Amino acid sequence: MVEIKNNMAGAITKKDLNAAFRRSCITQAAWNYERMHGLGFCYEMIPAIKRIYPAGPERAAALKRHNEFMNSNPYMEAPILGVTIAMEEKRAQGAPIDDAAIDGVKVGMMGPLAGVGDPIFWGTLRPVLAAFGASLAATKSIMGPIIFFVAWNVIRLGFRYWGVHFGYQQGTNIVNNLKGNLLQKLTEGASILGLFIMGVLVPRWTTMKFPMVVSRVTTNGKTTVTTLNDIFNELLPGLMPLLLTFLVMWLLKRKVNAIWIIFGLFIVGILGYGIGLFGI
Amino acid sequence: MNAFQAILVLIVAFIAGCGSVLDEAQFHRPLVACTLIGLVLGHLSTGLVLGSSLELIALGWMNVGAAMAPDAALASVISAVMVINSGLSVKEGIAIAIPLAVAGQVLTILVRTITAFFEHQADKFAENDNPRGIEFLQLTGLVLQGLRIAIPTALVLLVSPKVVQQGLEAVPKVITNGLAVAGGFIVVVGYAMVINMMATRYLMPFFFLGFLLAAVSQLNLIALGLMGLCIAIVYIQLAPKYHNGGHGGSDKAGKTEDLDDELEKELDDF
Numbered sequence A: 001m002v003e004i005k006n007n008m009a010g011a012i013t014k015k016d017l018n019a020a021f022r023r024s025c026i027t028q029a030a031w032n033y034e035r036m037h038g039l040g041f042c043y044e045m046i047p048a049i050k051r052i053y054p055a056g057p058e059r060a061a062a063l064k065r066h067n068e069f070m071n072s073n074p075y076m077e078a079p080i081l082g083v084t085i086a087m088e089e090k091r092a093q094g095a096p097i098d099d100a101a102i103d104g105v106k107v108g109m110m111g112p113l114a115g116v117g118d119p120i121f122w123g124t125l126r127p128v129l130a131a132f133g134a135s136l137a138a139t140k141s142i143m144g145p146i147i148f149f150v151a152w153n154v155i156r157l158g159f160r161y162w163g164v165h166f167g168y169q170q171g172t173n174i175v176n177n178l179k180g181n182l183l184q185k186l187t188e189g190a191s192i193l194g195l196f197i198m199g200v201l202v203p204r205w206t207t208m209k210f211p212m213v214v215s216r217v218t219t220n221g222k223t224t225v226t227t228l229n230d231i232f233n234e235l236l237p238g239l240m241p242l243l244l245t246f247l248v249m250w251l252l253k254r255k256v257n258a259i260w261i262i263f264g265l266f267i268v269g270i271l272g273y274g275i276g277l278f279g280i
Numbered sequence B: 001m002n003a004f005q006a007i008l009v010l011i012v013a014f015i016a017g018c019g020s021v022l023d024e025a026q027f028h029r030p031l032v033a034c035t036l037i038g039l040v041l042g043h044l045s046t047g048l049v050l051g052s053s054l055e056l057i058a059l060g061w062m063n064v065g066a067a068m069a070p071d072a073a074l075a076s077v078i079s080a081v082m083v084i085n086s087g088l089s090v091k092e093g094i095a096i097a098i099p100l101a102v103a104g105q106v107l108t109i110l111v112r113t114i115t116a117f118f119e120h121q122a123d124k125f126a127e128n129d130n131p132r133g134i135e136f137l138q139l140t141g142l143v144l145q146g147l148r149i150a151i152p153t154a155l156v157l158l159v160s161p162k163v164v165q166q167g168l169e170a171v172p173k174v175i176t177n178g179l180a181v182a183g184g185f186i187v188v189v190g191y192a193m194v195i196n197m198m199a200t201r202y203l204m205p206f207f208f209l210g211f212l213l214a215a216v217s218q219l220n221l222i223a224l225g226l227m228g229l230c231i232a233i234v235y236i237q238l239a240p241k242y243h244n245g246g247h248g249g250s251d252k253a254g255k256t257e258d259l260d261d262e263l264e265k266e267l268d269d270f
Helices: A002-008 A014-024 A038-052 A057-066 A077-092 A099-137 A143-176 A182-204 A228-235 A239-253 A258-274 B003-022 B030-040 B044-060 B072-085 B090-127 B131-158 B161-170 B173-185 B188-198 B201-216 B221-238 B249-269
Strands: A213-219 A222-227
Touching: A014 A038, A014 A077, A014 A143, A038 A057, A038 A077, A038 B090, A038 B131, A057 A077, A057 A099, A057 B090, A057 B131, A077 A099, A077 A143, A099 A143, A099 A182, A099 B030, A099 B044, A099 B188, A099 B221, A143 B030, A143 B044, A182 A239, A182 B188, A182 B201, A182 B221, A213 A228, A222 A228, A228 A239, A239 A258, A239 B188, A239 B201, A258 B090, A258 B173, A258 B188, B003 B030, B003 B072, B003 B090, B003 B131, B030 B044, B030 B072, B044 B072, B044 B090, B072 B090, B072 B131, B072 B161, B090 B131, B090 B161, B090 B173, B201 B221
Parallel strands: none
Antiparallel strands: A213 A222
């Protein structure tokens, strides 16, 4: 069976990787509150999926598998994309990689790589180039915007192109060198890393502020104001985002549609801000 | 301004709207968008000066992690059109850019909620093995984001700047701020889906470990990621089921999994 499968599964070509690179340039087009870059990631995977699987139920399953939650720095998603393509290819050629391994690798990489990419691209490179461009533009020089635009895009496209190819190479190397129960270990290790990272992201990437004043104590002319925020932080920082995450997980398990949860949270946000519970 | 120029302005607005969500080529940044509006309206130097000032204000507007920045696209395009076309001073243009950035953010929140429906349609396309459909949804999402800037720009071209200012003031603060507040925590929906998908009960301690380390320490994401990696490696090295030297080690692991399944079943029933 594996032999036959081997013949049916197409090998990824350089052309496919270049197609993935081109598509990765609009990864955030359908950014949404449910799965963020989920649809975009699936869109990027399509050329590779088409190459690997013939039309049919296997291809449908692959499409479904990659239309899941995804969020990272958009440029750092390029190496993740390369690794994922390599794993899909080897899986189709018979390597016993299961869904959990691919999900785990994706989720395990997206947080830390965002932690690398965000400060480099958004925090450093763009402000430096933009401030330089703006200083030239202030003297009415057209070179300001041109330098900013060209320099940024050369770096961005270069990194993206390199990232997809590098990720694919590394992913292939890793999978090829796996023997015995190493794959099972990789799967479990990836799940552990993925869950660990989700635990990290809950307090770090969620913003909930409770500026409501609970008590105002004046001693010796000094006023100490205690807000709800202070109380929650004394209990455990990030506790509220964690509880909210559990609530949403529970609702999802009850088959409540994610879109209704999103609408519900918008209403909670507006009402909560209205009564002064939440703050910006 | 003639009809040809108006069309060019709308094209620039559309591209800036796409750029704002993509955050790739940076067509949405004031330095680029204001310059382009100045170029097509024949007032390049005004566009450059306004773009330069706005760019410096917007230097810190960035999409870090799951947070969303104020919308530079609507701010740049409309304030540039109003400065060049309606006789506002550059200073007034900068003043109006800030509420425009907030209005743009509200509009993008709206579109990014609509595209959540696309995910469900994409699931259906995926089930029917229809990659074309998924591609169509992705590109439609981009078009919506372009129209998000192009349509308000068209309205501004048709009405006087006073109406725009009044319109911006008419949106109650409780709505705009409330949406921004919700935007801060709505991201947990995505996390919850991933956790539900990946979590087996015996691995959940790793989730809590990550949570605790991130909540109480100042370690950055890279350090936390490497710690997670070390923890995963140590677990794999120590887990009894990988030690086939054999005193029923794998049996034990099998039992844990059985127990885990049972627990999950019970919880689901509950």
